[in-house]
């Protein structure tokens with residue numbers, strides 16, 4: 001059994017969405033200063049690194065994270081490798097031969113190279129899912145989609161793709177690193193922090209080879 005950790009390391013230097021607060025990890029108690037233990041305060045956006053988007057992120061009457069069932073985030077998943085695509089449209093997906101009855105799909109694109117090369121500057125030209133691609137996934141009965149950069153939607157066109165997915169009952173997993181993973185079937189375990197009343201949360205996400 002091979003385990004792939006597809007979550008991104010959380011550091012103070014990591015790439016965050018433009019305008020989001022940078023990650024802060026501040027050690028406020030220090031053994032070397034005579035404290036009994038080391039203790040770190042953590043401050044970050046709910047959409048830092050590898051994270052899930054709850055419906056409430058784009059829908060003002062949508063569910064917050066605790067209402068999203070964990071079993072959506074665990075189970076069989078298909079990793080679709082799209083190395084030569086700059087926008088994942090419905091046409092791209094129709095030609096991609098996603099297996100029947102796929103309920104979870106992760107898109108491996110050239111975005112994973114951004115993580116692999118350690119690029120820290122935000123990349124605006126990342127590969128994303130178009131609104132018609134999102135609609136296609138909804139119609140196929142997919143319940144979770146994931147992508148290997150910080151948003152499922154094209155830069156500065158966030159709403160259409162997110163809205164189609166979240167209204168269609170599709171949970172979104174963003175900011176995964178699929179560098180080490182090839183196309184095919186895996187088991188996904190994606191466990192966001194149990195934050196209450198929020199629009200999303202950082203998650204540890206792993207794939208297990210089947």
Ligand SMILES: [Zn+2]
Pocket residue numbers: 047051052053150174200
């Ligand atoms: Zn997000």
